[in-house]
Amino acid sequence: MNKLLFVFSIILAGMISCADDNSPKHLFNGDDMDQWHVQGELILSDHQIRMGEGSSILLKKGNYTDFELQMVVSTVDNGKGYIVFHTDDKGEKGYRVALDNDLKNAEWWTKTGSLLGVRNLTKSIVRTNESFDMTIRVEGQAITVLVNGSPVVEYIEPASPYRTAQNAQQVLSNGKFAVHCTEGGILIEAITVTPLNRKVDRNKQMASAIDETTDHIIRLHQENFPVLDYHVHLKGITAEQAAEQSRRYGINYALAPNCGIGFPITTDEEVIQYLEAMQGQPFIQAMQGEGREWPETFSREVRDRFDYVFTDALTFTDTKGRRTRLWMPEEVFIENEEQYMDLIVQKIVDVMQEPMDVYVNPNFLPDVMNDRYDQFWTEERMDKVIDALVASGKILEINHRYKIPHKAFILKAKEAGLKFTFGTNNADGDFGKLEYCIQMKDECDITATDMYKPNIKD
Structure with a gap:
């Protein structure tokens, strides 16, 4: 009897051990594709999966809820695709994580690591034809995506996630994994999954989640709109x-x-040091040219190392040779307001000849005139600035900090075919979530194609 009990206890312990098995499982070890349904052009060679355009693989068996999926992968010749988790036998439900390092892709805001439609990324920290580690971790309501060990997405699904009808099945559940190649090629060297059954306090996670019933940012992602603050310090x-x-x-x-005389960066050498320090960071890199001397202060070669360059027209020399900074009341010398307004407009037009891409803090007025903003910005003055923007091929910022330009100017700019950026121009670390920019986007019907695509460097 004791012997039977002993044998039974061993069997029971083995069953519990298997049920709680958190050891890594190789879903692809380089030898075969026996664990996967395969569709489309796919070659298994040199212990690697070479996926061609339109191909896909779907895991045959497995029902994963909490897990850590690890892959060694690369996009080949600007290949694109995505990884799916919590999907079904048809591959229709679940979240998708992007594989896209193509700098020339028209949809430039869904780079590698994007949790598509939920947390789209405008910058990939890896390159095409470069092998990298991709980790996708799901624990309770938390989804984390890491590229080469660096977190690029940290998302907590709230109790009431906002989803459009098209993305209704983009929620946490359980299921299988799949990989799709939509363009070019994808190379997979390894796929490993580790089931996680650690106890997670979901209530605590929910408490830290963003309320998506009122959040405007998730709505931008769901409509596939580029979510980028182009102007952060x-x-x-x-x-x-x-x-x-x-x-x-x-x-x-x-x-x-x-960047400019009297500002933190004053030389080419300091620019190079700054950019080298930013290597591998998930940020697009922009340059703000300060004052009117900046084009001569920095060489073209160095300026071109940024993804784009912007400046404003807030600093100039007035008609009597006095240095003016419009945001500083003691440097604003007004004798006749209408004449001073014409001077401001002319200075804006002059700035369009500088070697920058984006005109920021647009149509700013000094405090003493700002209470009559719409009165001073007449149709004629607006048209003169817009004509200069169009003629010089410049981009217009919609600025959250100063809530400028006003709607009438933005509508005119859109009708003229101008592209836009959204920028906060923060003075401190608490700079909000682009509220004014999003308000103008909605009121002026600005679409993804109206937004400026930065010239992102490798």
């Missing part, structure tokens, strides 16, 4: 803190150092 916030905030809010950031 490291003021009151470190690069690490900016990256953490970006992952939490789901807003990509373009970081811009202030």
